[in-house]
Amino acid sequence: MGSSAPVVVGVDGSAIALDAVRTAAREAASRRRPLRIVHAFIWPLMRVTVDPAPGAPAGAGLRNQAERYVAEAVTEAGRIAPEVAVTGAVVDGSPAPVLLAESRDASLLVLGSRGLGGFAGLLIGSATVQLSARAACPVLVVRGESRADGPVVVGVDGSELSTEAVGFAFDEAARRGVPLVAVHTWLYPAPLGPGDILPLVYDLEALAAEEERVLAESVAGFAAQYPDVPVQQRLMRGSPAGVLVEESKTAQLVVVGARGRGALAGLLLGSVSHAVLQHAHSPVAILHHGRTTVGS
Ligand SMILES: Nc1ncnc2c1ncn2[C@@H]1O[C@H](COP(=O)(O)OP(=O)(O)OP(=O)(O)O)[C@@H](O)[C@H]1O
Ligand SMILES: [Mg+2]
Structure with a gap:
């Protein structure tokens, strides 16, 4: 394009x-x-x-x-x-x-x-x-009033689309001259794909460290590309939709991928994206595969 x-x-x-x-x-x-x-x-x-x-x-x-x-x-x-x-x-x-x-x-x-x-x-x-x-x-x-003072918030789940969302969010934050908040939430160990067997006993701290790594890796490449954008990485326990809707109360934009890591094949809009679209208090950007062009 x-x-x-x-x-x-x-x-x-x-x-x-x-x-x-x-x-x-x-x-x-x-x-x-x-x-x-x-x-x-x-x-x-x-x-x-x-x-x-x-x-x-x-x-x-x-x-x-x-x-x-x-x-x-x-x-x-x-x-x-x-x-x-x-x-x-x-x-x-x-x-x-x-x-x-x-x-x-x-x-x-x-x-x-x-x-x-x-x-x-x-x-x-x-x-x-x-x-x-x-x-x-x-x-x-x-939707609603547009708030010029809040950060751009992006939901991260480690999927390919969420990485596109992070790239889009960095670009928006850079052009708007505001900080970026990258949010990753987790609840409990979740299977990453079919056939993934979960342990019966697990070490919460090790898991938190792993989730921390997912978030850091999703942000790392772009942070180097946009050195002027202050980034806050937020690892939280809770439902992703609930956390992102809460963040949207003070954000000027919330960015999500159309589908996440857990989406069924063929599903066009994942449950988190759907809930954020319905309930966010700020404008919402939704990313789709392979067609993100940003800047000029
Ligand atoms: N005829 C149209 N041409 C171009 N854009 C449209 C048109 N209708 C809606 N849109 C766009 O879609 C947005 C949402 O409108 P939409 O039609 O989805 O909601 P609605 O009219 O409240 O409900 P309904 O689903 O009953 O039409 C509008 O703000 C506008 O940006
Ligand atoms: Mg209409």
């Missing part, structure tokens, strides 16, 4: 999607990437009339409304980051497939946690759930 791969943001006319546009504009500026604003326009698929009714004022009709969602977002992005090249597009189709296709050429996909639809109690909208699991590039889910 070239260095021109844009930051893509999905808009649906909601206030939270406009928050996502502001975040996406800042990301595009600090990554030196163009910003592409996309509205998936579902009505032609439903065979609904999208043009103004006869005699209706110019500007009426669903297609004009869709164009206005995008135009409003383009204006807002220009206000936040005037130096960024911004384009907007209305693309016919449902949000998840349209943005999934966009993610193949994107360096980052930014979404609101919710949108216009859904019911009041819904924590995460369906487009965002699907794209968090399947996108071809990292997904940044925007």
Whole structure:
């Protein structure tokens, strides 16, 4: 992927999607990437009339409304980051497939946690759930107020994807000029793979030392690459989702891999990533295999 791969943001006319546009504009500026604003326009698929009714004022009709969602977002992005090249597009189709296709050429996909639809109690909208699991590039889910003073927090489990998450988190922390907190939790000895036989008696201190090593190794390579980012390694006992949600109360961003060490083959979103996506108090970034490009 070239260095021109844009930051893509999905808009649906909601206030939270406009928050996502502001975040996406800042990301595009600090990554030196163009910003592409996309509205998936579902009505032609439903065979609904999208043009103004006869005699209706110019500007009426669903297609004009869709164009206005995008135009409003383009204006807002220009206000936040005037130096960024911004384009907007209305693309016919449902949000998840349209943005999934966009993610193949994107360096980052930014979404609101919710949108216009859904019911009041819904924590995460369906487009965002699907794209968090399947996108071809990292997904940044925007929610709540954005806190500029907290650290970037990354969840580490020693898996390949968590290492990608650590790399992404270092890059975010470096561009945002804040510390990185790398969190690894463990509860009790867990099998690392099929056929792994656990001892009946074990030495807790030796295990803690082993978990410490998992955390240190995941961080080591990147720490050398980003010498200016202060890093705190936190080894904790507890459930990873619970600990990361707690950390998100003071973080400005929580970064996780889409799947972890314990994921079933074929599972797109692991239980920790899913719980963090649903319950975090801060924006959440979710990493997918092999497609992380950071910086410019
Ligand atoms: N039509 C769309 N075009 C582009 N992006 C969209 C569209 N709909 C949603 N999005 C993106 O996805 C985010 C979450 O919206 P989503 O549709 O998942 O939640 P919702 O509308 O609350 O619930 P529902 O699942 O009922 O639609 C939005 O903030 C926006 O970033
Ligand atoms: Mg929706």
